[in-house]
Amino acid sequence: GAVVSQHPSWVICKSGTSVKIECRSLDFQATTMFWYRQFPKQSLMLMATSNEGSKATYEQGVEKDKFLINHASLTLSTLTVTSAHPEDSSFYICSARPSREIYEQYFGPGTRLTVT
């Protein structure tokens, strides 16, 4: 089956620093990747949609300058949390959709970010 990996699986950083999270589709090419955020005991909220080679589309309320998304290749998208603050602490999950599929999305295992 299609596999999506995320790295790191967890990270602790100090307030004011930046953190980069990688999302890779391991055995398929993904023209579209999605980034979600999940607070404890809450649902997944879509942050942005990224298409390979173009700028990401951010959902309302998501700061573009704070959450930088780059989709440089068909197998890699990165989310950089810039100048992180404790309120950015959350579970970040990416998903990828193969270009040949019309609906299926494959999710990564998630990255738990803690900002101290």
Add this chain to the structure above:
Amino acid sequence: AQKITQTQPGMFVQEKEAVTLDCTYDTSDPSYGLFWYKQPSSGEMIFLIYQGSYDQQNATEGRYSLNFQKARKSANLVISASQLGDSAMYFCAMRALLGDTGRRALTFGSGTRLQVQP
């Protein structure tokens, strides 16, 4: 705007019994898809089952079946013969047009925590 509603924050079921997790939705998009995902404590999202808006028959995948009632805009998940390993958070999701954006994306419900008791 699209909306997904899961009204059961938590459910208990006895091992080997069947359980139904409720999900209702609302969208103006005539071409939408409905999904169920399982999220164990590890956090990974596990795809369970999919139903397209034009599918005539209810989707089934092993012990999972989706009770799709289009007129009532409901897409309940039925798990038969519950197992201890089924204990997890379950999310209903819908892929449909996001307002006037012209884009389609997955919107998730608030989830139902299922606990299977021995």
